[in-house]
Amino acid sequence: MARVDPALAAARAAVRAELGDLAWSGELSPGGLVLVACSGGADSLALAAATAREAPRVGRSVRSVGFAVRVGAVVVDHGMQAGSDAVAATAAARCRELGLDPVLVRSVRVDVGPGAGGPEGGARDARYAALDAAAEETGAAAVLLGHTLDDQAESVLLGLARGSGARSLAGMPRRRGPYRRPFLGLRRAQTEAVCAAVGVDYWTDPTNLLPADGGGAAPARTRVRGAVVPALEDALGPGVVEALARTADQLRDDADALDALADDLLAAATAAPGGDELVLEIETLAVAPPAVRRRALRSAALAVGCAAGATTARHVDALDALVVSWRGQGPVHLPGDARGARACGRLYLRPTVPRAARPATPQPQPRSLEE
Structure with missing residues (x-):
């Protein structure tokens, strides 16, 4: 018997649970469509690969008679880096190779002014507007996002640094409207392992890397990812990321109330x-x-x-x-x-x-x- 890669098995189980929930709730019907928001990075490509494998068997874990659903992708080109159009085209090609259809590429204009919350806020707003429009255009039952446990922990730390309230410290919800985050229980290393297991190359956003010489400016999230989280793990031991994510889950209930x-x-x-x-x-x-x-x-x-x-x-x-x-x-x-x-x-x-x-x-x- 062929050995099953543990990271791929965990990713498929996470997607299976999410698709099953959509089917049980009636939001996802036989032949229905879900979209994966794909940047071409490891997290979203791993999500695309896992969803493509689980889509044909959704009903088997939900009803006595199985049914398949369709999986598509939306690639958003923010146009904020040189060559971003080529990155978007490559991400779309990877999704098609994985069997996703339709695969939509959307170019957006980002408001980088302070009124939009700066470049990060402007990019986020433009991205979600494009995803909203794609879901409406295709009639998709849900849009899957590839955020991981590491992303959740980083969000909590950023909220703490800004002195934010419970809503910000609660991080990202697993579900909000049409958006679902199946990978919030997986580590980033697992998504990279999934890509290796299925043989797909992923893109690494250079803004997610600290400067090699330690100088220069880097986005706040990149500094948290590359310097703060490793320092916390060195000082407090393993389990810091998981503990921060548990804090977010607990605060989210309070914030919702x-x-x-x-x-x-x-x-x-x-x-x-x-x-x-x-x-x-x-x-x-x-x-x-x-x-x-x-x-x-x-x-x-x-x-x-x-x-x-x-x-x-x-x-x-x-x-x-x-x-x-x-x-x-x-x-x-x-x-x-x-x-x-x-x-x-x-x-x-x-x-x-x-x-x-x-x-x-x-x-x-x-x-x-x-x-």
Whole structure:
């Protein structure tokens, strides 16, 4: 009997569980389509390979009569590096070789301004807008993302470094809307082993590598990946990555409960729904617990067009001060030149550009920087 590669077996089991859940829930029917978001890196190519192998047998683990589903891919070219179009074309070719169909390549324009949360935030928003559009165009039941346990741990550390709240520390959810992350329980080394086992070459993004001479600038996530996590493992021993991921899972439950309360508070405090501005009753906000009120205020800022990645704790603090520390201060300046101001017992949030005048482009769901 041929030896089964343990990394490939773990990857297939993870995908099998995800596809089975989609089938049990009725979201995925016989002949239905799932898409894999593929960058050409080890994580997403391993996911594409595992999904291609599991798709023909989805129903066998769900119902007495088996059924197959289709697997496609979406490759997003952000256009932020020289030769990115060639990288995208190669990734698409790899997916076709693995048997995925359809394979879509989407070129996007990235807003790198501070209002979009910088290059990382702009790239994320453009990528998810392209994935949303591809899923709608193809009628896909789900989009699979290749984030791993290592990505989750890095997200938690980045949130800690920024002094973020529970939502950011909760990292990336396994499931949100059409998006699924089957590999959140796998290490990055396992995805590289999967690629070796199936004989597929993967691309390594140079921005994910620390400069060889130790000098020069590198993205924050790259520094966490290449320097911080190894230092923690040296100091605290193995298991640090797994422990950070468990912390994210525990905090996510707390954050979900608080967000639900914040949604209720925002609805109760809204005095004049509709129009270009959001009007909130100060009295209703002021008596709410701070953790709930601050979440509601952040949601209010996003509702008038502030970019999620650019709306920081500093902006929320300033809005909160208008509610509970009112001393006659002037308006609060928010991302995208929106404004928050207090008058006559109400909090007014106004976008600079009226909603009716904004371009009708797809708007991604609010996400943390890590997603």
